[in-house]
Amino acid sequence: MQHDPVHPVVVAVDGPAGSGKSSVSKEVARRLGWGFLDTGAAYRALAWHAAACGVDTADAASVVSCLDSFDYRIGTDPTGYTVHVGSTDVTQAIREPGISGVVSQVARVPEVRAHLIELFRAIMAGERRGGIVVEGRDITTVVAPDAPARILLTASEEVRMARRSAELVGHSAATTGQQLRARDAADSKVVDFMNAADGVVTVDSTDLDFDQTVEAMLDVIRDAQVRTG
Numbered sequence: 001m002q003h004d005p006v007h008p009v010v011v012a013v014d015g016p017a018g019s020g021k022s023s024v025s026k027e028v029a030r031r032l033g034w035g036f037l038d039t040g041a042a043y044r045a046l047a048w049h050a051a052a053c054g055v056d057t058a059d060a061a062s063v064v065s066c067l068d069s070f071d072y073r074i075g076t077d078p079t080g081y082t083v084h085v086g087s088t089d090v091t092q093a094i095r096e097p098g099i100s101g102v103v104s105q106v107a108r109v110p111e112v113r114a115h116l117i118e119l120f121r122a123i124m125a126g127e128r129r130g131g132i133v134v135e136g137r138d139i140t141t142v143v144a145p146d147a148p149a150r151i152l153l154t155a156s157e158e159v160r161m162a163r164r165s166a167e168l169v170g171h172s173a174a175t176t177g178q179q180l181r182a183r184d185a186a187d188s189k190v191v192d193f194m195n196a197a198d199g200v201v202t203v204d205s206t207d208l209d210f211d212q213t214v215e216a217m218l219d220v221i222r223d224a225q226v227r228t229g
């Protein structure tokens with residue numbers, strides 16, 4: 001798995017909400033000196049854009065009509081990236097519960113997925129560091145099925161809910177848990193991110209702390225490096 005300056009090494013990571021995909025992948029990328037791509041941010045930003053345009057996110061045709069004007073920009077620096085739609089910085093706004101509540105409606109639209117997958121592949125191909133860690137729901141299976149290292153990051157539902165509700169100050173644990181469960185259920189109808197596809201290594205972080213999870217993921221990447229030379 002040597003660095004080819006034209007093709008960065010891709011590490012594909014999938015998993016349900018709150019499993020640690022974003023935070024752990026970011027730290028793994030930071031330690032390797034590689035790039036990091038949070039694909040969920042694009043679905044969230046499109047939900048934000050549709051709402052800002054006054055579009056009903058439940059109406060697939062209306063969401064598709066927003067794609068042409070969706071000017072999305074994201075960096076791949078794991079030490080700090082911002083998300084922009086046009087000139088508006090939406091880095092914080094896309095994490096609001098109002099966006100989390102409607103993002104699955106946007107993500108289930110096939111034209112949206114095709115559009116964003118193309119965008120992700122262009123960002124991956126443009127990475128100038130030695131590699132890029134890409135996380136989401138369909139990275140191991142659809143976006144980068146040929147990636148040398150593919151990981152399904154899981155954790156029990158109870159642990160995932162506890163981690164997410166610890167982040168969201170001012171929201172009850174019950175509401176946060178309910179929203180997370182509803183989002184996973186809606187997203188699971190579109191792609192399977194609860195079961196590892198062939199060749200995908202599962203890292204279960206239920207009983208691992210943050211640092212142990214980072215190490216477990218680095219182990220999978222090192223194994224892949226040995227395997228693929």
Ligand SMILES: Nc1ncnc2c1ncn2[C@@H]1O[C@H](COP(=O)(O)OP(=O)(O)O)[C@@H](O)[C@H]1O
Nearest residue numbers: 017018019020021022023163205208209210213
């Ligand atoms: N192994 C772990 N042990 C404890 N906390 C963790 C672990 N992995 C992630 N976290 C924390 O859980 C929260 C959710 O993680 P996040 O990366 O946002 O998950 P995801 O991107 O899968 O939704 C974050 O606050 C993160 O710091």
Ligand SMILES: Nc1ccn([C@@H]2O[C@H](COP(=O)(O)OP(=O)(O)O)[C@@H](O)[C@H]2O)c(=O)n1
Nearest residue numbers: 017018039040041043103104107136137138
């Ligand atoms: N590769 C991806 C990534 C995200 N998504 C969608 O985008 C939403 C937000 O993703 P996210 O990664 O920010 O979600 P969290 O798990 O971090 O809360 C998900 O709930 C999915 O609806 C997707 O469909 N495919």
